[in-house]
Amino acid sequence: MSTLQITDLHASVVTDAGETPILKGVDLTVESGRTQAVMGPNGSGKSTLAYVIAGHPKYTVTQGSITLDGEDVLDMSVDERARAGLFLAMQYPIEVPGVSVSNFLRTSATSIRGEAPKLRTWIGEVKEAMAGLQMDGAFAERNVNEGFSGGEKKRHEILQMSLLKPKIAILDETDSGLDVDALRVVSEGVNRFQEDSGAGVLLITHYTRILRYITPDVVNVFAGGRIVETGGPELAEVLEADGYERFADLAKA
């Protein structure tokens, strides 16, 4: 059992122009085996929340705490957080020229597991994970995210998740850029991963579409840098029908 506990989280983005507050008091708990959906309009701070959990250096936490099984996450470096069991599937994955997917995956797995996986079993492991996401084997020889289509980037993120087996996975708009077939394949990959590992999932999305494939236990509406409403899966249907408009006022409050 693992628990990611976010309490009264306030964070700002640091730019040349100064500090701009974005997260304004987020409370959220993600537990093993459970799926928390976070839904909200563009620019409401969803990705910022994801980045702050992962430790992106552009953001500073000004108040509140994040713990994983009681350990202070904010005290850890980015790589320490990953080794502690956190994983972020990014909305906009970064290109790393000249570093092949296969080298990247094996180096990551070596870092997370604390020892290099045996080459023979590793190759099988990667093949199986790629097949599960309907990815071509030739993919492994390409450079990380370089020239990937939107859908390929998202599959590659989920591939990493299934190989690195985090305790808590944060999926930031994994559904964007995917056509219906790809969305189904990727969603099944997420469900399989969760069934096999019992990980907790924080599913960030703008649209309700992915929730037809991945059933959340809780739906949180995010607006203006905080959670403004919490409910069951039925809340997603309300959002589907009415949009985010009625939360606009709550966001300003």
Next chain:
Amino acid sequence: MSTAQAPPSDLAPRVLSNDPDDHETPHGREEEWRFTPVAKLGDFFESGQRGSVTATESEFVTMTPAEADPSTVEKDAHWVASDLPSALARTNATSIVSISIPAEREVDDIVVVDLTGSEKLNYGRIEISAGAFAKATVVLRLDMTTDVSGIVVTDVADQADLTVLALYDGPRTSRHVWQWATTVGRDASFLGLAIALGGSIIRLQQNVRYAGPGGSAELLGAFLASDEQFQEFRIFVDHNEPHCVSNVVFKGALSGAQAHTVWIGDVRVRREAVGIETYELNRNLLLNDGPRADSVPNLELETGDVVSAGHASATGRFDDEQLFYLQSRGITEELARQLVVRGFFVEVLDKVTDADLRRDVIRRIEERIGMDAIEQQLTDVDA
């Protein structure tokens, strides 16, 4: 000594002569010396007690005394020395290292030539030739502890396919000033790779011209400068024949406040050089604040009738987003940096087609960026 008329071009060498008296002593204000720390190279501009660069003889490698060699008479006036140090080397070297691949000979094994010098400063005179239809890869290993002022004349005959990799990996005290003049024959291919890792000063003037249509010249470089290293790469490609190709790719990684690199990419496309393709690229990666990378591409087009002609040059800071991405997968910051640096060089290193040679070059680069640890971890498990 013969003195050739310098062609009317801004980019061509101003003086071409093997006679040191025809060259003025550089002061540092001259266009071609303005980046170079000439004050640290005073002895390269004077005659004196010098040694000569030597190599062990083998099937394709011979040492000949300079006086006795008939090729002292210029075969081609264009590619004589283009500056004072190379004129001094050309005139005063007492022996010539000749690497000759006979016509129609395809050499499978790499021809490795370890160059050594006996005195503090040595003149190097190297002549490389690949006969018609020959195919070979030559590696010049310059792991020298001594200083060298050298000239390499390379002749790639019609339809020959020659790769020459020059590996500058000596101690941090050595100084290297080289001119490398290459003639690419009709339908011939030349791949010149400069890997610069060691030395305190490395200055390489690389001149290429064609002896017939259809030739291809690829000039690649990978350089790593840290601490107080100075490295300068000056390229001059003279497109003097139609339907030829030139591709220049130099990539450098710099770290430390005092490191300084210079890349000058001069390409002249003459009026008669119709249907050519030329591209040159220099990219520099600054690993931290402080190092200086000068990068100047110059393309002089005397005809518009070309297939393509372009250049690009960019010097950028280390990308923190890449670092974040790798670290978010559990990879430590140090290893993430090393991965990014190695990835940066891949484009150049992939051109080294011989697997063992590529591995050796990568190993040397990784030693410089301290990458052995994780590799060791991975290979131990594979063994």
